[in-house]
Amino acid sequence: MIFSGEFIAFLALALVAIMGGVLLLNLTKVVHMVVALLFTFVSIAGIFILLSAEFVAVVQVLVYAGSITIIMLFGIMLTKPDDESEEQKGGKLRKILTLLGIIGFAFAVYIGIADLNFGSEQVALHVDNTEQIGIALYSKYIIPFELTSVVLLVALIGAIVIAKMDDEKEAEKE
């Protein structure tokens, strides 16, 4: 069972996701970074599908790969920031400290997940999981859900108010 189809698919998706992340850090042009990020988002959606969480996967594509990437691209293209990010300068000490940090983090994560146990897995979770999410969201977690919607509404109104303020200032200038 080591080389099942699922395993190969997971390897491919994980590789693309990590490569997207590494490219995001290494590329110099901002738009290239966003494209690298797009690959990471899509392959993470693929990993969700492997875990039978199709609803989360689709929402991942819809929200992250679709909307957020487009908003970032819009922002970058309209504002034209300094296109090239500059080369990081730093002495040897800095490099050694970074390496130590990475080793420490890797060690901490290893200890964390070495004998991680999620308890007995619930078998029926992947059956009709969209329906199950809906039922849980609208019965057990209804108050957090409604509160989130209020927070989003406040953010929306706030954005409109800020946009309107700019208009008024420009009108005064003229």
Next chain:
Amino acid sequence: MMQDLLHSEPGLLNFGIVFAGAVLLLFVILGFVTYGILAERKVLGFMQSRHGPNQVGGPWGLLQTVADVLKLLLKEDTIPKLADRPIYIIAPVIAFAPSFMVMAVVPLTDKLQFADVGVGLLYYIAVTGLTTIGMLMGGWASNNKFALLGGMRAAAQMISYEIPLVMSVVGIVLLTGSMNLNDIVAAQENLWYIIMQPIAFIVFFIAATAELNRVPFDLAEAENELIAGFHVEYSGFRWAMFMLAEYVYMFAMASLITVLFLGGWLPLFSFLDFIPGAVWFALKFSAVIWVLIWFRATFPRMRPDQLMEMCWKVLLPIAIANIFLTAIVKEILNLF
């Protein structure tokens, strides 16, 4: 058949079968695109009292599109000197790949479907959004201000019209109780959703035309007046990829409208069910394509500001009102 294959053990044979199926579907879609373009030109010609293509391949111009595609393939592939090369090259691929990916979930008949995904409808809408990124990237990478403006215009239009598109189908999801496209077709056994959800149908059709970048919403790529938009700098095969993506979306969207509102492969009357489902699907599908071409021949193009106002101030409120209406009607029907 595909369903069993997807659950079977992985192996070279099964991979080969699935791969062959996908290639077959690709060729069916390419065949549709070839003759869809010809049909479009013929119908446009008919509506504008002229002949349309009638030279290459007999009196109906049957080989006209084939000749056009060959011409495109032989054209020089130009890349502007100051273009952002990697993105310029990858953009047509990112625009095209999702258009073919969405075909995986659309059921053509009760047996002819690649993946029976529980959230099929949402999958379709989510994956469509990826094409917008390809267009935006193509427009930006060309390093041409008209291309950039065109890309921005296309992206703004497509992400805006996605919202009424999603909102209008919520009514159908409410009535069916599922986002699975097979379940949606099965729920139309007695009455098609075009009769149960007429408001949703109109909103969906308008939003779908806008998503497809077709007249009257073709500002993103108006070939004659607005110098084509995001793909001005593209030529040859790369340009063909963008156009191909568009026609594949036309195929996919017409299939989706057939599945959602016209009962998919179900016959018009139950005594006509000796005619196979595929024929019914093809008939309904062709009718949708015909209406799309008819739109193109008869409507004038909209202005960008009118386009956005139409989306946010007209379609979206109507779609939301339709959700309320559907929910109320459903609750009232449940009382009895």
